[in-house]
Amino acid sequence: MYYENAQAAYSAGNFPNAKRNFLLAAETMYKLAKMSTGNLQKSRMDRAKRLIEMAENIGKKPIPKVKGPEPSEKEEDTGKQWETAEIPNISFDDIAGLEDVKKAITLRMIYPLKYPDKYKTYNKKTGGGVLLYGPPGTGKTMIAKAIAYEVNAKFYTVKCSDVISKWVGDSEKNINSLFETAKKDDLAIIFFDELDGLFGTRGKDIHNDKRVGEFLQQIDGFSGRSTNLLILGATNRPWDVDKAALRPGRFSQSIYVPLPDEKAREFLFRKSLEGVPLKDVNIEDLISLTEGYSGADIDELCDRAKEQPLIDSIKHDSIINITMQDFKYALKAVRPSVDKESLKEYEKYINNLG
Ligand SMILES: Nc1ncnc2c1ncn2[C@@H]1O[C@H](COP(=O)(O)OP(=O)(O)O)[C@@H](O)[C@H]1O
Ligand SMILES: [Mg+2]
Structure with missing residues (x-):
């Protein structure tokens, strides 16, 4: 398991994670070696040492070719550009700091679902997507998952950069099917990660312009009509997101996620x-x-x-x-x-x- 994780992390370019998993694999192998005797013990010891070597050499030596399909190939097999997760198990309590962010999201996305009557009483605005923006590695993806956990929602991630690089032409069709699928859930969150990749500022490239227009239409069509579907976005480059995506009914609230x-x-x-x-x-x-x-x-x-x-x-x-x-x-x-x-x-x- 650790070994597979290490290899997967390696091919994804996540070296720290690969290293950790190689070490954990080594530790497990040592334990197994200690439980065995004779040749088996010796071969397990050797294997554990090789695993440590692999861990120590990550980032120093050229990358060895790992077996099995690259993650991107796997995705292509399924013909999808989005990933489904069941309800994630990261909660707000796992997230360091970001109290203001949590508060804003609670008011905007979580309470309306938990206390719909109260929102009616106060005629408080709800709905519309939220865009999380800020430097990389500050927990934007984590928060998105935590929101899904807090409201018990099925979680769909669209890695926007993947959509662009691999699916030019098919993007619209795929996004459409994603919305159709998500709508059937009791409650679902569609999370557009690296949103700038999908909603690039228009006027620079005709393919981008066409795509932005069509996706905006999609979102307009679903937001407002389905209360069981929440839209979330994240970006490290908010200035590259087309302003039209930030209008009411779309990603109408932007929240800064700081260091x-x-x-x-x-x-x-x-x-x-x-x-x-x-x-x-x-x-x-x-x-x-x-x-x-x-x-x-x-x-x-x-x-x-x-x-x-x-x-x-x-x-x-x-x-x-x-x-x-x-x-x-x-x-x-x-x-x-x-x-x-x-x-x-x-x-x-x-x-x-x-
Ligand atoms: N506020 C935070 N609280 C807890 N862990 C965090 C936080 N910010 C970053 N991390 C750690 O960094 C990793 C990357 O965070 P991520 O949510 O992917 O960042 P972003 O999406 O903003 O680039 C997380 O998996 C987590 O381990
Ligand atoms: Mg992220």
């Missing part, structure tokens, strides 16, 4: 390090050393810091604590992925929304 503040970073560290063997690791220091890091960066940082102690603990078959030294090393390797310049772009965008 994690101190409290959110503390939450992320505590979650990642909970129950893990530590020695002299000062979380306060880590919080101040990671100003400007995204949630995804902090995930990767912790992952890096765990690597060497994990490898050593496998090699010596004993528990090796993670130390501040491991974090110092990791901090050098994992730099903030969002630079100051792009943060300014967001500020500019927010001010222009006015």
